[in-house]
Amino acid sequence: MSKDTPSTESRGGLRANVLTGFDTVVMAIAGSAPAYSLAATTVALSATAGLIGPAALLWCAIPMLGIAWAFNYLGRIDVNAGASYSWVGRALHPSLGFMAGWSVVASATIFMVIGSLPAGQYTLTLFSASAADNTSLCILVGALWFLAMAALVTLGARITAHAQWIMTGIELVILLVFGIAALVHGGNGAVFSWSWLWGWGHFGGASGFAAAALIAAFYFWGWDVTANLSEETSNSRKNSGYGGLIGVIAVFGLFEMVTIAINIVETQKQIAGNGDPVLVVLGNSVWSGVGGKIMVVAVMLSTIATLETTLIQVTRSLFAMGRDKTLPAAFGRSHSRWQTPWVAIAAVVVVSLAMFIAANNVTKFNHILLHGFNAIGLQIAFYYALAGLAVVVAYRKLLTKSLSNLFFIGIWPLAGAVFMGYTFVENVKNLAPHDLEIGLGALAVGLIPMAWYWIKGSDYYRSGATRLDAASADQVNALYGESALVTSAAGDGLATDI
Numbered sequence: 001m002s003k004d005t006p007s008t009e010s011r012g013g014l015r016a017n018v019l020t021g022f023d024t025v026v027m028a029i030a031g032s033a034p035a036y037s038l039a040a041t042t043v044a045l046s047a048t049a050g051l052i053g054p055a056a057l058l059w060c061a062i063p064m065l066g067i068a069w070a071f072n073y074l075g076r077i078d079v080n081a082g083a084s085y086s087w088v089g090r091a092l093h094p095s096l097g098f099m100a101g102w103s104v105v106a107s108a109t110i111f112m113v114i115g116s117l118p119a120g121q122y123t124l125t126l127f128s129a130s131a132a133d134n135t136s137l138c139i140l141v142g143a144l145w146f147l148a149m150a151a152l153v154t155l156g157a158r159i160t161a162h163a164q165w166i167m168t169g170i171e172l173v174i175l176l177v178f179g180i181a182a183l184v185h186g187g188n189g190a191v192f193s194w195s196w197l198w199g200w201g202h203f204g205g206a207s208g209f210a211a212a213a214l215i216a217a218f219y220f221w222g223w224d225v226t227a228n229l230s231e232e233t234s235n236s237r238k239n240s241g242y243g244g245l246i247g248v249i250a251v252f253g254l255f256e257m258v259t260i261a262i263n264i265v266e267t268q269k270q271i272a273g274n275g276d277p278v279l280v281v282l283g284n285s286v287w288s289g290v291g292g293k294i295m296v297v298a299v300m301l302s303t304i305a306t307l308e309t310t311l312i313q314v315t316r317s318l319f320a321m322g323r324d325k326t327l328p329a330a331f332g333r334s335h336s337r338w339q340t341p342w343v344a345i346a347a348v349v350v351v352s353l354a355m356f357i358a359a360n361n362v363t364k365f366n367h368i369l370l371h372g373f374n375a376i377g378l379q380i381a382f383y384y385a386l387a388g389l390a391v392v393v394a395y396r397k398l399l400t401k402s403l404s405n406l407f408f409i410g411i412w413p414l415a416g417a418v419f420m421g422y423t424f425v426e427n428v429k430n431l432a433p434h435d436l437e438i439g440l441g442a443l444a445v446g447l448i449p450m451a452w453y454w455i456k457g458s459d460y461y462r463s464g465a466t467r468l469d470a471a472s473a474d475q476v477n478a479l480y481g482e483s484a485l486v487t488s489a490a491g492d493g494l495a496t497d498i
Contacts, residue, residue: 013334014081014231014319014341015156021239023161024226028247030168031222031313033306034254035175035279035298040118041215042262042278044373046271049212051190054259055199059209060216061252066416067384068248070391071227072241073409077394077470079236082320083227084387090468091390094461095450098326101317102446103383104228107221107376108314110442112352113359114372115307116142122300126293136360143356149308150349153315156338157232160308167305172254174298179257181286187265196260210426214377217423219255221380223247225309228316258282311348318344324460326453374431375439381424382443388417390468397471 019027045053071083080086082101089097120142124132131137152160195202203209226243230236233243262271262278265285271278276292283295319341322331335342391413392399399410428436454461 013332013339014316015158015339016232017234018156018158019161019229019233019239021235021243023164024229024233024239024243025246025250026161026164026168027229027309027312028223028226028243029172029250030164030302030305031225031309032220032247032251033222033302033309034251034258035171035295035302036115036118036306037219037251037302038175038255038258038262039122039277039279039299039302040114041218041373042259043271045212045215045219045259046268048208048215049199049203050268051193051263052196052199052202053212053263054196054256056203056209056212056216057219057252057255057259058197059199060213060220060419061248063416063419064217064220064252064384065245065248066412066414067388067420068223068241068245069408070388070413070416071224071244073395073413073470074387074391074468075227075230075241076237078468079230079240080320081228081231081316082324083224083230083317084383084390085317085320087394087468088383088386088390089460090466091394092386095454096386098321098450098460099443099446100383100386101321101326102450103379103443104317105314105321106442106446107379108310108317109348109351109355110372110376110379110438111310112146112307112348113355114376115303115310116146116352116356117359118142119145119300119303119307122296122303125296126300139356139360143353145304146307146352146356147349149304149311150345153308153311154335154338154340154342154345156340157229157312160312163308164305167301171298171302171305174294175254175258178283178286178291178295179254179261182261182265182282183257185265185286187285188270189262189264189266189268192260192264196263197256207426207430210423211430213419213423214374214381214427217380217384217420218373218377220248220251221376222306222309222313223251225313228313231316311345314348315341315344318347325456325458326460327449371432371434371438374427374435375442378424378427378431378435378439379443381420381427385417385420385424388413388420392417394468395470397469 042053045056049056074087078086078090084104085097085101087097088100117138120138120140121132123141123145124138152163203212223244226240226247230240233240262282266278266281270281276284279295279299280292283291283293285291287294318327318331319334321327322329322333322344331341331344331347333343334340392410395405395409399406428440
């Protein structure tokens with residue numbers, strides 16, 4: 001059996017081996033959208049955590065890496081465009097797997113609106129401040145960007161990756177240059193303190209910490225697009241997982257650097273105020289006038305790039321679910337020429353455009369964004385927690401074969417799952433009703449198709465014969481003997497190739 005992704009025919013119509021390991025790293029970074037996340041969420045993080053926002057990001061990054069390790073090892077024994085949908089369903093229970101997949105679908109669909117609105121707004125900001133205040137015009141421009149990204153995703157993963165090289169590359173250069181310059185230049189904000197990176201005792205109790213963690217989870221969300229692209233990635237059992245791990249580490253460094261720079265350059269009152277966006281102020285502090293415009297370009301490119309990766313996540317998830325007949329089978333069809341899930345893409349486009357029209361009736365961006373962030377945060381915590389549990393169950397017979405197995409496949413992912421579960425429960429108890437209505441309501445809608453296709457007799461819900469068990473998966477030894485993943489008591493190697 002080849003180390004490369006299985007053939008196109010065997011995987012249901014997606015074009016195999018079109019992405020490289022480098023592509024997966026770029027996709028993971030683009031999925032987390034550093035500039036967009038900082039621009040859209042810094043005010044909320046500051047309101048929740050104040051100067052210790054960097055600590056919230058740190059304490060979320062550690063368990064998030066545990067989830068990234070879970071995705072890495074689950075992807076080694078099950079290459080599937082549905083990713084957590086397939087893994088959780090086969091390792092834990094089909095109903096939990098479906099709900100994990102539905103969480104991806106729900107969160108990505110909501111993001112189509114809250115991501116497209118800023119894309120339109122930041123594009124218009126480059127030309128006219130007054131135009132950027134026009135909600136209808138912002139929605140129109142955002143919708144046009146969304147349709148452009150949908151077209152690229154339809155044309156295939158290769159052209160999508162090339163577009164990401166350009167957009168994400170420019171974004172990263174701008175963030176690095178201006179972030180470092182701002183740290184050196186300083187400003188009117190606070191004097192740096194190492195306590196910003198620790199933060200214990202300053203979150204305001206368990207509920208305050210959980211609220212900050214939910215926002216921080218939204219910062220990182222999106223790196224796992226590499227798992228949804230696994231069927232289209234060369235040597236995917238290795239590259240998809242490592243792309244996600246490297247992506248999480250890279251964006252964590254960027255988030256910390258820029259968040260600390262914002263604390264130094266701007267006062268907490270400035271961050272919370274209704275003046276220029278925080279990244280515009282940061283850019284102007286380095287290069288007055290021009291710097292703010294350059295940062296707007298970074299945020300615009302970041303927003304457009306993450307629309308593209310989010311489209312990939314939702315459409316590949318729908319594709320896998322349609323292929324398994326847990327949603328309409330049409331979603332499992334791929335285009336005869338481009339070998340992309342065109343029916344799923346078309347469905348997402350129609351639903352998203354309808355949501356754009358509905359959003360036009362909401363007069364304030366902040367309302368849409370704040371409720372959307374919190375709702376997506378709940379859905380992220382839900383399916384990440386399930387994935388963290390799934391890897392422990394799937395590899396349970398191998399965990400005690402070495403300390404490295406126990407740590408990288410057991411303790412760290414389990415800690416990530418517990419953290420995400422805690423974040424979910426605490427925020428369900430404390431979030432505003434509108435946030436819960438959107439977040440939990442969208443999840444509850446998934447119970448309807450789950451019940452319908454279970455009753456209809458989808459084979460997915462009779463998966464007892466295909467349980468995910470790493471100990472009995474030939475791929476672990478056949479494909480990764482050289483990785484020193486310990487599968488026998490005699491082994492003493494590391495559980496990671498790093």
